């Protein structure tokens with residue numbers, strides 16, 4: 001490829017990226033093109049002859065544009081999606097240009113050291129034990145996998161079984177205790193590790209999704225042999241935290257391993273005003289979190305922390321004759337802490353984001369999101385017929401429309417209001433099933449969200465509700481003619 005063609009492709013990408021970035025707040029928060037239109041725009045026969053890279057980039061942007069979601073914008077409240085912060089994006093560009101294979105120090109020295117340094121900064125910011133080892137992964141699903149693989153190996157080793165050498169067939173069974181409200185990705189990670197869903201002991205949770213300590217105590221009382229307990233910091237709907245300190249004491253009293261899924265909630269520990277929510281979390285044995293959620297890294301970036309670094313390395317290490325031998329002289333090879341061998345140099349993005357935000361910047365952003373969630377909750381709950389179902393302590397708001405209506409009518413009204421909000425296109429939020437009812441779930445987690453965005457979103461939600469609510473509902477929210 002001629003030099004000027006590379007330059008043209010980079011220039012095109014840069015111009016298109018700036019365009020997108022500058023209009024991200026005014027673009028629709030959801031895709032405007034449907035499947036058929038996207039297939040039409042992106043499809044066609046297999047390309048036979050090529051074209052200049054810059055043209056391919058132009059075509060990509062034109063075809064993909066209408067199918068892009070507003071996840072990088074300020075009023076996208078669906079799922080739990082970080083906002084792809086420009087500092088991380090710019091580092092991600094360089095990461096691609098540099099093309100480093102961050103498997104080991106020898107093959108990518110700067111990448112390995114950037115990851116090593118960023119990993120230590122993360123342990124510090126999240127207040128985790130300093131002896132932790134860290135794996136940088138594609139997200140919390142893989143981080144859960146890494147931690148649970150380490151747990152599996154360590155627990156079986158205590159029983160005299162070497163799972164890394166002898167595998168799982170014939171191994172002593174490990175009892176797994178996990179809350180009824182665990183995230184589906186943890187169940188997937190357990191499945192990959194040979195813990196089928198029917199083997200799990202599900203522990204009852206309270207109205208906010210928190211594991212009930214008494215229920216865990218009762219379940220553990222019957223438990224002999226190695227066991228694994230999985231707690232959650234930050235419930236996907238309510239943002240609630242399991243009482244991890246109490247769970248840790250119980251788990252360790254019985255000689256078990258406690259893992260915490262803190263995909264976004266773990267970040268409360270980086271925010272002094274919210275850290276009390278996640279107190280006791282540091283007593284666990286392993287932790288999974290995401291950088292592409294609250295730290296705003298572009299996808300994909302997650303972190304796995306394991307107190308027992310040896311168990312972590314044993315579970316993940318890849319050795320081969322052509323790879324460097326054991327780590328020496330303080331050098332750390334990323335490959336020994338996560339599943340992939342050839343891997344993206346995610347350490348550059350992490351390093352840059354942590355540098356750009358700093359401890360105070362991260363704390364301020366998290367606190368702002370929590371305040372914005374409270375603000376939105378106050379606004380919508382002030383409208384007759386709308387209720388907020390959770391205690392808003394973090395960044396999550398669970399909204400019910402037709403709050404005083406019979407359940408099935410409330411379900412229908414909630415779905416109608418959500419459809420109306422999506423049609424309005426000011427913000428994006430999704431429906432979900434929660435405790436047997438339809439709700440709208442709102443996650444406020446994008447770096448660019450402002451008070452004005454929240455006011456506009458609240459206006460849109462309230463207007464939508466006024467349009468769909470039945471005439472039979474009076475100002476007090478009571479059905480008068482039902």
Ligand SMILES: *Cc1c(COP(=O)(O)O)cnc(C)c1O
Nearest residue numbers: 080139140141183185261263290
């Ligand atoms: C998002 C999330 C996950 C999964 O994380 P991915 O980054 O999507 O793999 C796991 N647990 C919780 C609580 C989450 O919010």
